[in-house]
Amino acid sequence: MASLYPTQSCHECANEAAGRCPTCHLPLCMEHFPRHAHKPCAAHLADHQDAYACYICGTPIVPEQWSSAIFAHYIDGHTCVGCNRFVCDAHTTRQDEQVKIVQDGLRGHRYHLTLRSCATCAPLYRFGGLVGATWWVAGLMTVALTGWFLLHG
Numbered sequence: 001m002a003s004l005y006p007t008q009s010c011h012e013c014a015n016e017a018a019g020r021c022p023t024c025h026l027p028l029c030m031e032h033f034p035r036h037a038h039k040p041c042a043a044h045l046a047d048h049q050d051a052y053a054c055y056i057c058g059t060p061i062v063p064e065q066w067s068s069a070i071f072a073h074y075i076d077g078h079t080c081v082g083c084n085r086f087v088c089d090a091h092t093t094r095q096d097e098q099v100k101i102v103q104d105g106l107r108g109h110r111y112h113l114t115l116r117s118c119a120t121c122a123p124l125y126r127f128g129g130l131v132g133a134t135w136w137v138a139g140l141m142t143v144a145l146t147g148w149f150l151l152h153g
Contacts, residue, residue, distance in 0.1 A: 054088035082121025082129010
């Protein structure tokens with residue numbers, strides 16, 4: 001029986017799309033969802049292979065993503081959420097999982113994101129890591145200096 005609602009097809013083949021790649025945003029089936037299994041992301045991984053390395057030890061890193069069901073997708077980019085640099089398993093100090101539910105037409109998809117923090121950003125995770133803490137300090141300094149100028153001006 002034909003479906004009343006049209007479903008998207010995979011960018012690589014004619015199968016029903018299971019979700020969208022978080023990097024290139026193309027609709028992909030479960031078989032082509034991993035980054036190394038579809039053309040735009042596989043070409044990018046191959047061209048920039050030297051950039052995917054742990055910033056501490058230089059170990060090569062391959063960002064991973066896979067699907068366990070047509071609605072459940074797992075993504076581990078091996079990047080620190082605080083400084084946005086690549087970090088390997090050995091140098092990951094804090095690791096959390098976040099589930100993001102995304103509506104895609106009439107269907108919803110669960111994206112399970114692995115959030116990593118390096119040793120520098122782990123103590124500052126409540127502030128957004130190293131970069132987030134720097135923004136907090138800059139904002140507080142701006143407020144303090146503005147208040148000082150208003151009181152002494």
